[in-house]
Amino acid sequence: MNLVLTGSTSGIGWETLLALLPQFDRVFLPVRNISKAERLFQSLDKKEKIVLIPMDLSVLAEVKKGAEIILSQTEQIHVLINNAGGMYPGGKRSKEGIDLSFATNHLGHFLLVQELLPALIKGKARVIQVSSEAHRIALHPGKDFSLKKSSNTVAAYALVKLYNILFTKQLVNNYSSEGLNSYALHPGAVRTAFGSEASTWAKGLIAFTKLFFISPKAGAATSIFLATAPEKYLKNGYYYKNKKLSSTSTLAKDAKLAQALWNFSLEEIDRVLGNANPDKKGENVGIL
Ligand SMILES: NC(=O)c1ccc[n+]([C@@H]2O[C@H](COP(=O)([O-])OP(=O)(O)OC[C@H]3O[C@@H](n4cnc5c(N)ncnc54)[C@H](OP(=O)(O)O)[C@@H]3O)[C@@H](O)[C@H]2O)c1
Numbered sequence: 280m281n282l283v284l285t286g287s288t289s290g291i292g293w294e295t296l297l298a299l300l301p302q303f304d305r306v307f308l309p310v311r312n313i314s315k316a317e318r319l320f321q322s323l324d325k326k327e328k329i330v331l332i333p334m335d336l337s338v339l340a341e342v343k344k345g346a347e348i349i350l351s352q353t354e355q356i357h358v359l360i361n362n363a364g365g366m367y368p369g370g371k372r373s374k375e376g377i378d379l380s381f382a383t384n385h386l387g388h389f390l391l392v393q394e395l396l397p398a399l400i401k402g403k404a405r406v407i408q409v410s411s412e413a414h415r416i417a418l419h420p421g422k423d424f425s426l427k428k429s430s431n432t433v434a435a436y437a438l439v440k441l442y443n444i445l446f447t448k449q450l451v452n453n454y455s456s457e458g459l460n461s462y463a464l465h466p467g468a469v470r471t472a473f474g475s476e477a478s479t480w481a482k483g484l485i486a487f488t489k490l491f492f493i494s495p496k497a498g499a500a501t502s503i504f505l506a507t508a509p510e511k512y513l514k515n516g517y518y519y520k521n522k523k524l525s526s527t528s529t530l531a532k533d534a535k536l537a538q539a540l541w542n543f544s545l546e547e548i549d550r551v552l553g554n555a556n557p558d559k560k561g562e563n564v565g566i567l
Contacts, residue, residue, distance in 0.1 A: 280304055280358075281304060281356050284299070292360075294496045295499040297323075299358075300323065300324075301325060307356075308331055309332040309345050309349075330352060332345045332349060337374070339548060342394070345391075346394030353398060356402045357403075360409070360506060361392070361407065361443070363383065365476055366473070366474050367435070368476075369432045378427070380426060380439050386425075393548070400454065403458035404460070407506060408444070410447075410518065412465045418434065418438070424547075425543070425547060441530060441531055445531060446537070447463040448516050449541045462517060462519060464520065465518070466499070467492075467493045467497060469492055471495050473485065501519050
């Protein structure tokens, strides 16, 4: 069994790794800071199962290259946990000029899934998105899917966490017939490095509220549950909290929005990487 886990070098991802490493044969870890990862993973039992993949998820060219490395080493992936993410100052751009919240929390992972699809389908994989209850305060993006206009840190974060759920739904819509399962989750309010790259006021607010947060170990529980629970206990395409099925906002149930986000994401990748992607189940429904 093979696992791919993003954001394993801190917080929820690190605890997810500690719990899942003994249960998988090979564990591919896309990381943006290889020396940090090497230092951290040095002391781990079973570290020989780990394959580090250099990948800044906000840089599409790096995601594509990293996915190629994974595919060169395995034909099957059984679990992919899209956990990396965070809150970034509104309006901050990636190296490729994309809004950093959109690129890191959504588009990088969207591309990772597109590139790994052959191995995910072969492994009849579970693709798990670490979303957030913050999705509930997201407003409809209108035509501004990639946050070209928005410059509000919290609004941007809420929107991209909504995208995690819409992506989950569309992935199931497109690929459940080929054996793919996908789930989204809220980990809880967790005491991690979350927010360390946010704007100064958001950082201050998070630092104060962290006093009331749960431990990273408790925050990893729902990710671990979704990665390992027998399939008969899980509902494909749904959102979980505290290891239980949970409701979502009305916007997160909007099938047209999910399809439009999918189409936009494919177009954005083509625009940035400058290559024509073969049809990846996009439909010409236009952008809402
Ligand atoms: N903490 C909470 O209360 C909370 C609540 C709801 C949802 N979440 C979600 O939970 C997930 C994990 O967050 P966390 O709380 O564990 O935060 P964290 O401690 O800051 O960990 C974030 C992880 O993502 C990695 N990462 C960030 N940007 C990246 C990039 N551009 N490329 C590659 N890796 C990148 C970080 O790598 P480095 O080690 O290199 O920084 C780190 O491993 C996030 O998606 C977050 O939105 C958290």
